[in-house]
Amino acid sequence: MLSKKTKYGLKALTYIAKSVGDVPVQISEISKSENIPQKFLESIMLTLRKSGFLGSKKGKHGGYYLIKEPSEIKMADVMRVLEGPIAMVPCVSLNFYEKCDDCPDEHECSVHKLMIQVRDNTLKVLRNNTLEDLSGS
Amino acid sequence: MLSKKTKYGLKALTYIAKSVGDVPVQISEISKSENIPQKFLESIMLTLRKSGFLGSKKGKHGGYYLIKEPSEIKMADVMRVLEGPIAMVPCVSLNFYEKCDDCPDEHECSVHKLMIQVRDNTLKVLRNNTLEDLSGS
DNA sequence: GTAATTCCTATTAAATCGATAGGATTAATA
């Protein structure tokens, strides 16, 4: 299941990408428009800023803006920051690898083989889609 | 993340599929061999039996056996029983559809579009793989 | 009739998730 955090984050990024002009977009505006609890969204925006997707301006007339072009922002990267591993088991994760405690040898594990395929296909989608694709049309 | 329940369930099914002869396989044997807590595995086997993947024999020399051929058991079906929806958001789930409470119109939702692609690619893998594929070689 | 097994329900401890609270800091502007 996709967490609300990730879903809200993706919606917020899309909203900013769609916004016209170069003025920063405010949390309160996104929150109202996308039905996202404002305080919750605050913490998500903070994460997105700290991980290099957004820039911010403080104080009156402040807000958030994209640092990179929408076409440069891969969904896979956003997902990793907000959701964590893309793989369904840690032992097939490229960026968050961990050994399973119940498997003496993961190459013998039937689940491992299956989950590599799932990971590869999911990754294909998430690498091919950028923020531009989400906000387009 | 794949739950332990699902992972254990898939391992247990694989173990039974690999077992030779037509005698029922016992929980205690699977539990030891696959490092799965026995009591936890008990409840998983029960679920798999009630959902039509396994048959059981009670009492001494009892145990579990496959009801269908391994090649007939699609991973997608097992996953739905043990893990629930395959889709990452309920609003793109084929078997567990639910409307999102934050989306007035899901066809306008950028996340929706992305998650349909993820679902379709995951489904492709889980439909193409059967228990035979997991237990083979 | 005894031992071995599945069957069933309930419970628990820990982790995670979604959301909120309360203020500190910064900047525009009147």
Added chain:
DNA sequence: TATTAATCCTATCGATTTAATAGGAATTAC
């Protein structure tokens, strides 16, 4: 300079889910 409006930051809370355990009932082989 004072006020207002925004981000920033840390902590916390309640609900849900997850992984696992407990304890015994029912069934069957021998």
